[in-house]
């Protein structure tokens with residue numbers, strides 16, 4: 555692996571991911587980091603001992619590193635990190651460096667940044683590589699990575715080695731932006747399963763069923779899912795699930811609303827008909843502005859749908 559690595563965006567996900575890079579790379583590796591929030595940089599510099607160096611811009615990170623990773627919230631932030639004149643990554647003379655964006659954003663923005671990179675620096679390579687597994691996975695280094703490249707890409711071994719320091723399962727999704735496509739398909743599916751599970755549990759409980767019995771039946775029948783087994787939206791069914799601690803922690807409802815919206819946009823672009831997309835998106839958008847739900851784990855849609863919490 556290159557000894558000079560860059561990391562841009564040290565938020566809820568980025569900070570623990572970068573921390574794993576610090577822990578798992580050789581002693582002579584240097585990590586050059588930048589975030590618009592100085593506090594986040596200071597935290598990592600403090601934790602990382604001599605291995606972490608603060609930078610004043612994304613360009614400075616790119617100047618000093620041979621491989622550059624980014625983990626920021628939305629497409630607009632990715633544009634800002636890479637395309638801002640004078641201070642963005644592409645303002646640096648990156649030559650044949652490798653750029654990896656791990657943010658969950660729309661495929662159009664990702665391809666636009668990739669094209670801008672190819673035009674300005676023909677030997678450099680830009681990859682999308684979004685993740686699944688949340689803050690816990692980021693912390694434990696067990697994230698799933700969905701890499702936007704072919705299995706026989708020239709850099710695939712390097713990507714596997716590097717991203718493997720932060721994750722367990724690594725998938726080459728076939729080509730540019732297909733990592734993002736995979737991520738959006740997964741979150742679209744799991745977001746709708748959470749709504750369906752909430753509604754079905756509501757019907758059963760309102761009819762007089764014990765939710766534990768119903769969840770066990772789902773588990774051994776065709777309604778079985780990770781949402782039912784590990785992330786059940788009904789408080790008290792899965793002791794480890796966010797629902798059982800007031801929906802705190804987990805995957806914020808705002809992030810799910812963003813991802814479902816991006817999946818619905820993707821469907822429109824590729825001409826796929828959705829029966830549930832707009833309805834599901836409406837539920838998550840409503841939860842984002844509901845005082846009882848906003849900022850909480852996305853499975854809080856159970857609460858929005860009137861689910862019984864003190865059964």
Ligand code: NAD
Pocket residue numbers: 562563564565566567568588589590591594612625626627628631634635656657658659685686687688689804805806809
């Ligand atoms: P976050 O808001 O906690 O962190 C984002 C960080 O990026 C912040 O520290 C922010 O200051 C920084 N940032 C924003 N614009 C910047 C810029 N122009 N230059 C440098 N730094 C900038 O978000 P997060 O939860 O870490 O999520 C990051 C991405 O990962 C999102 O796309 C999200 O959808 C995805 N994701 C999140 C989770 C999760 O559970 N939180 C799980 C999987 C994927």
